[in-house]
Amino acid sequence: MILHHIQTSPSHDNAMRLCLRYIRSGDSIILTADAVNVLLYQEWLNLLTAVPVYVLKDEIEARGLAGKLADISNMKINVIDVDEFVNQTLHHSKVITW
Amino acid sequence: MKKVCIVFRHSPYGTTHTREGIDFALLSASFEQQVSLVFCDEAVLHLLPNQQAELAGSKDYVAVFKAFDLYEIETVLACKASLDALGIDQNELAINAQIVEAATISAALADADEVLVF
Numbered sequence: 322m323i324l325h326h327i328q329t330s331p332s333h334d335n336a337m338r339l340c341l342r343y344i345r346s347g348d349s350i351i352l353t354a355d356a357v358n359v360l361l362y363q364e365w366l367n368l369l370t371a372v373p374v375y376v377l378k379d380e381i382e383a384r385g386l387a388g389k390l391a392d393i394s395n396m397k398i399n400v401i402d403v404d405e406f407v408n409q410t411l412h413h414s415k416v417i418t419w
Numbered sequence: 420m421k422k423v424c425i426v427f428r429h430s431p432y433g434t435t436h437t438r439e440g441i442d443f444a445l446l447s448a449s450f451e452q453q454v455s456l457v458f459c460d461e462a463v464l465h466l467l468p469n470q471q472a473e474l475a476g477s478k479d480y481v482a483v484f485k486a487f488d489l490y491e492i493e494t495v496l497a498c499k500a501s502l503d504a505l506g507i508d509q510n511e512l513a514i515n516a517q518i519v520e521a522a523t524i525s526a527a528l529a530d531a532d533e534v535l536v537f
Binding site: 342344345414419 | 428459460498500521524525528529531532533534535536
């Protein structure tokens with residue numbers, strides 16, 4: 322039960338792709354900083370349908386992407402605050418920051 | 420004693436990520452941590468022989484790879500998908516890393532107490 326933490330956009334860093342190569346069922350992903358942009362690419366959304374995905378509320382609102390997120394229908398995005406982020410890190414066996 | 424798994428994913432010399440990770444790995448090993456290393460993506464390029472880091476303006480930190488067993492770092496995994504993508508064969512590698520499938524790396528990540536990615 323690993324929480325995979327991605328901080329960079331897939332447009333210029335391979336972290337997201339690498340995470341998906343090694344992720345196992347039961348693991349989750351949290352997207353912070355530019356990694357929230359993953360949710361704007363349909364190709365990435367298609368790869369994430371089976372994975373619990375968390376994203377920080379502030380990062381989304383900072384970028385004015387709340388509306389865009391609402392449009393995402395084919396999967397559930399858990400929009401959480403920092404306290405819940407801490408909670409999730411405790412809930413999982415460990416965190417890997419790619 | 421903790422099982423620490425260190426993952427390298429960046430290309431040699433272009434950034435300082437790997438060098439920092441190697442320093443951390445050797446330090447952890449010398450503090451009796453059980454260290455395992457994973458090379459994936461372009462970091463597998465570190466495993467090629469005949470490198471001359473100084474020509475890229477970098478300290479030759481790859482030379483220390485030969486001392487891994489001296490530091491009791493026994494587990495060195497190289498991602499097969501990455502090697503294949505870069506057209507690198509097992510016999511080209513300068514050190515005897517185990518070439519493994521992604522699932523084996525996933526298992527190593529799960530097994531470790533801590534995983535750090537450089």
